[in-house]
Amino acid sequence: MGLQRTSHAVYEIKYHFVWIPKYRHRILNPEISRRLKEIFVEISEEYGFQIVEQEVKEDHVHVFVSAPPKYSASKLVNILKSISAREIFAEFPELRRKCWSGELWSDGYFVRAVGDKVTSEIIERYIKYQKEEKSKQFRLPGI
Numbered sequence: 001m002g003l004q005r006t007s008h009a010v011y012e013i014k015y016h017f018v019w020i021p022k023y024r025h026r027i028l029n030p031e032i033s034r035r036l037k038e039i040f041v042e043i044s045e046e047y048g049f050q051i052v053e054q055e056v057k058e059d060h061v062h063v064f065v066s067a068p069p070k071y072s073a074s075k076l077v078n079i080l081k082s083i084s085a086r087e088i089f090a091e092f093p094e095l096r097r098k099c100w101s102g103e104l105w106s107d108g109y110f111v112r113a114v115g116d117k118v119t120s121e122i123i124e125r126y127i128k129y130q131k132e133e134k135s136k137q138f139r140l141p142g143i
Helices: 030-047 073-091 094-098 120-131
Strands: 014-019 050-056 061-066 110-114
Touching: 014 073, 030 050, 030 061, 030 073, 073 094, 073 110
Parallel strands: none
Antiparallel strands: 014 061, 014 110, 050 061
16 A cells, blocks of 8 residues: 555554444444444545455454544544444344444544554654664655
C-alpha cells in the first residue's frame, strides 16, 4: 500500500483496532461475522479509507485500517462501531434481545498506530539526527 496522497498531504497511517461486543457476549456467529466484514468494507468505501485486513471472532473484532489524516483513530472506530451496530440490529433483530442493554459494542477499544517500514525506533533516530549536518542526515524509508 505504501505512501498515499490527498490534495494537501502525503501519508501512511494505519491503525489496528480491536473491540468487543457489550459484556463480551459470544454473539458474533458465522452469519453475523460474514455480514460485519461486508459492512466494514462498505463503510470504508463510503468514508474514503481502506480495510487492510479484518477478522470477526465470536467475542471480538480485529480491523486493520489505512486512513487519511483527516480521521483520528477515535473518529474511525466511532464510525465503524456505530454504523455497523445500526446495520446489524436492522438485519438481525433477534440480536437485540441478546443485547439487553440495547448496545452491540462495548464502549472501549484497543488501537495501535502502525507503519510498514517506520518503527518508533526509526522515528526516534530520525528526530535525533535532525541536529546533524545535512550530509549525515538520516532519511526515513520511503520518503
